[in-house]
Amino acid sequence: xxxxxxxxxxxxxxxxxxxxxxxxxxxxxxxxxxxxxxxxxxxxxxxxxxxxxxxxxxxxxxxxxxxxxxxxxxxxxxxxxxxxxxxxxxxxxxxxxxxxxxxxxxxxxxxxxxxxxxxxxxxxxxxxxxxxxxxxxxxxxxxxxxxxxxxxxxxxxxxx
Amino acid sequence: xxxxxxxxxxxxxxxxxxxxxxxxxxxxxxxxxxxxxxxxxxxxxxxxxxxxxxxxxxxxxxxxxxxxxxxxxxxxxxxxxxxxxxxxxxxxxxxxxxxxxxxxxxxxxxxxxxxxxxxxxxxxxxxxxxxxxxxxxxxxxxxxxxxxxxxxxxxxxxxx
DNA sequence: GAACAATAATTGCATTTGCAAATATCGGTC
DNA sequence: GACCGATATTTGCAAATGCAATTATTGTTC
Numbered sequence: 337x338x339x340x341x342x343x344x345x346x347x348x349x350x351x352x353x354x355x356x357x358x359x360x361x362x363x364x365x366x367x368x369x370x371x372x373x374x375x376x377x378x379x380x381x382x383x384x385x386x387x388x389x390x391x392x393x394x395x396x397x398x399x400x401x402x403x404x405x406x407x408x409x410x411x412x413x414x415x416x417x418x419x420x421x422x423x424x425x426x427x428x429x430x431x432x433x434x435x436x437x438x439x440x441x442x443x444x445x446x447x448x449x450x451x452x453x454x455x456x457x458x459x460x461x462x463x464x465x466x467x468x469x470x471x472x473x474x475x476x477x478x479x480x481x482x483x484x485x486x487x488x489x490x491x492x493x494x495x496x
Numbered sequence: 497x498x499x500x501x502x503x504x505x506x507x508x509x510x511x512x513x514x515x516x517x518x519x520x521x522x523x524x525x526x527x528x529x530x531x532x533x534x535x536x537x538x539x540x541x542x543x544x545x546x547x548x549x550x551x552x553x554x555x556x557x558x559x560x561x562x563x564x565x566x567x568x569x570x571x572x573x574x575x576x577x578x579x580x581x582x583x584x585x586x587x588x589x590x591x592x593x594x595x596x597x598x599x600x601x602x603x604x605x606x607x608x609x610x611x612x613x614x615x616x617x618x619x620x621x622x623x624x625x626x627x628x629x630x631x632x633x634x635x636x637x638x639x640x641x642x643x644x645x646x647x648x649x650x651x652x653x654x655x656x
Numbered sequence: 657g658a659a660c661a662a663t664a665a666t667t668g669c670a671t672t673t674g675c676a677a678a679t680a681t682c683g684g685t686c
Numbered sequence: 687g688a689c690c691g692a693t694a695t696t697t698g699c700a701a702a703t704g705c706a707a708t709t710a711t712t713g714t715t716c
Contacts, residue, residue, distance in 0.1 A: 338602055340537040341553070344609050344621070345515050347628040352512045353555045354635050355505050362642045371702095377500040387665060393501070395513040400703055402666055424664045424711045442498055449504050451638055452631050460627065461504070467624055468507040471612050475514050478611055482522045531672095547695060560673055562696055584681045584694045662713075672703070679696070685689085 351452075359448055363441055368413075371396060371404055376413065376438035377445070379430045386425045413437065511612075519608055523601055528573075531556060531564055536573065536598035537605070539590045546585045573597065 340346050360370045368376075371394075378393045379385065387405065391398040405428055408414045413434035419425050430438065453461045500506050520530045528536075531554075538553045539545065547565065551558040565588055568574045573594035578586050590598065613621045 338606060340534070340541050342625065343605065344613060344625065345512065345519070345605070346534075347625055347632070348508060348512045349516070350555050351628050351632050351635070352505065352508045354632060356509070358635060358638050358642060359505070362638075362645060365646055369702095374500070374506075381500050388663095395510050397704060398664090399666070399705080403702085406666090418665095418711095422664090422712075426665070445503065445505070446498060448638065452504060452634055455630060455634060456627060460623070463620070464624055464627055465502065465504065465507055467616060467620065468511050470615060472507070472511050472514060474612055474615060475511070475518060478518050478522075478608065482518060485522060486525055548693090557674060558694090559675080559696075563672085566696090578681095578695095582682075582694090586695070658716095660713105660715085662711105664711080665709085667708070668706090670703105670705095673701080675698105675700095677696105677698080680694085682691105682693075684691085686687105 355448065355452065359445065362444060362448070366437065366441065368437070368441070371400075372408055372413070373438070373441055373445075375401070375404065375408065376430060376434055377442065379414065379428065380435065380438050380442070383429050384427050387428065388425075390428060408434070515608065515612065519605065522604060522608070526597065526601065528597070528601070531560075532568055532573070533598070533601055533605075535561070535564060535568065536590060536594055537602065539574065539588065540595065540598050540602070543589050544587050547588065548585075550588060568594070 356370055359373075363370070363373060374394045374396070375390065378390060382393070385393070387402060388398060390396075390405075391401045394401070396404070405414060405416055409416050412431055415429045415431055416426055419427055516530055519533075523530070523533060534554045534556070535550065538550060542553070545553070547562060548558060550556075550565075551561045554561070556564070565574060565576055569576050572591055575589045575591055576586050
């Protein structure tokens with residue numbers, strides 16, 4: 337018998353939402369939101385990104401990210417500039433202020449992760465991580481069947 | 497060296513967002529959103545819930561859920577009624593229509609999960625699930641230190 | 657090199673979200 | 687049994703979100 341509460345997406349989502357919520361509250365005093373932290377941490381790892389790449393890296397929808405980056409620029413956390421050799425794209429970077437701030441926050445993120453996983457041997461956590469990374473890749477194979485299912489449905493509807 | 501892309505919350509969030517996004521698109525043709533599916537699947541597993549319990553079970557913020565349930569009631573998917581013996585609380589249930597619909601959607605959810613995990617032995621998936629469940633519990637221990645950190649910060653600010 | 661398709665980012669607009677305040681009911685106390 | 691604090695849900699309001707359309711630039715074809 338199927339149970340939502342034993343399903344993989346449910347268990348995943350629950351931990352993700354809760355960790356996000358707790359971390360949000362923890363960093364609120366620094367004047368940044370969780371999505372802002374994610375953007376800064378992504379840029380700290382890989383700087384000089386285009387908007388689209390940053391969206392893919394952070395899993396933030398691109399129009400949301402465009403506005404978010406605008407707000408972060410206003411606050412002096414990042415820079416955003418059109419490229420000279422390709423005016424369609426834009427290069428986003430941390431400012432020194434943004435870098436300093438994210439380097440204050442990363443230890444908090446590390447601590448949160450530490451607490452979350454401390455009851456498990458590090459082997460099982462690294463396994464878990466690689467499973468999550470591979471599952472993410474597997475998801476790509478679902479794309480075609482989604483389109484297919486919707487096409488079928490649409491055709492049936494047109495006929496009806 | 498810390499890398500966001502190797503952190504547990506990052507890997508978790510990415511899979512969660514992506515699975516949600518794909519599943520949303522897959523079920524859009526049925527006229528329901530992902531949060532609606534979650535509510536229905538939760539009620540299918542455990543019916544006759546109060547709003548607060550349903551919020552805890554689905555990790556949906558309670559005011560959001562209140563409105564969502566209102567909309568689902570309008571659409572004839574659930575019922576919501578104040579209890580006779582305790583007028584503060586309300587009992588939420590699936591309607592026959594809601595039940596029929598969720599029973600169409602659950603097999604799709606099962607299939608998605610299947611595809612996501614098919615490259616791994618079922619043992620490592622059940623391990624993964626129990627780790628996720630335990631981590632969720634461990635997170636409770638972070639609560640007190642969040643308040644503490646914010647208190648400290650606030651005090652410092654007042655002094656300054 | 658003009659016209660057109662393709663790529664990248666932004667913006668308009670309607671919907672969703674979440675906090676805080678309001679509302680409603682209950683349980684206990686005097 | 688009137689009053690007060692606690693519990694449960696809903697609602698007001700401002701901010702965040704996402705889709706679709708728009709703008710801007712580049713690449714391609716004739």
